[in-house]
Amino acid sequence: GEDVEQSLFLSVREGDSSVINCTYTDSSSTYLYWYKQEPGAGLQLLTYIFSNMDMKQDQRLTVLLNKKDKHLSLRIADTQTGDSAIYFCADSFSGGYNKLIFGAGTRLAVHP
Amino acid sequence: DVKVTQSSRYLVKRTGEKVFLECVQDMDHENMFWYRQDPGLGLRLIYFSYDVKMKEKGDIPEGYSVSREKKERFSLILESASTNQTSMYLCASSQQGRDGYTFGSGTRLTVV
Numbered sequence: 001g002e003d004v005e006q007s008l009f010l011s012v013r014e015g016d017s018s019v020i021n022c023t024y025t026d027s028s029s030t031y032l033y034w035y036k037q038e039p040g041a042g043l044q045l046l047t048y049i050f051s052n053m054d055m056k057q058d059q060r061l062t063v064l065l066n067k068k069d070k071h072l073s074l075r076i077a078d079t080q081t082g083d084s085a086i087y088f089c090a091d092s093f094s095g096g097y098n099k100l101i102f103g104a105g106t107r108l109a110v111h112p
Numbered sequence: 113d114v115k116v117t118q119s120s121r122y123l124v125k126r127t128g129e130k131v132f133l134e135c136v137q138d139m140d141h142e143n144m145f146w147y148r149q150d151p152g153l154g155l156r157l158i159y160f161s162y163d164v165k166m167k168e169k170g171d172i173p174e175g176y177s178v179s180r181e182k183k184e185r186f187s188l189i190l191e192s193a194s195t196n197q198t199s200m201y202l203c204a205s206s207q208q209g210r211d212g213y214t215f216g217s218g219t220r221l222t223v224v
Contacts, residue, residue: 104154
């Protein structure tokens with residue numbers, strides 16, 4: 001079945017760029033998403049990319065999509081302590097019902 | 113601001129109790145979902161619903177049931193709570209299209 005994989009941890013210094021990577025298996029994806037989860041909270045939509053795009057930029061966030069390799073990345077420029085959270089990659093399931101398949105989440109730790 | 117509201121942030125229940133987790137959305141969304149989140153396992157889909165009185169099993173439905181009598185409300189029921197159902201439960205809703213899910217804040221359930 002469809003699967004989404006992410007590395008579990010990333011540690012960066014404040015002010016550096018963070019790059020969180022994701023791979024997926026569904027070749028029929030329409031949209032791919034990045035969600036952020038702060039401690040004790042639900043998931044918040046950060047950004048999404050349509051499958052016919054290679055890149056999307058939104059302020060400090062850059063999403064890159066390599067459809068051939070089924071690889072998605074999220075770059076956060078000038079990472080701040082407030083960016084410490086768990087980041088989830090999600091793939092829109094081609095089987096309908098607007099269902100999303102989530103990765104296990106990458107915990108980003110930002111240190112001074 | 114659009115919202116998905118989960119009735120409880122924290123719940124403590126005894127083994128064998130019947131437990132109801134309630135979720136209400138105010139966006140007139142067709143699709144609603146229940147996930148559980150456990151460390152290292154990410155989000156796992158329990159059940160979802162694409163219309164009133166309609167439901168579909170997700171990846172881990174055993175030990176759970178759901179009810180959707182009204183479009184805005186989706187309830188998760190633990191028929192006989194067990195300690196391995198201690199988890200964070202997340203409700204989400206969505207409409208067809210690009211906007212992905214809107215999540216509630218989550219209910220952290222502890223079964224003792």
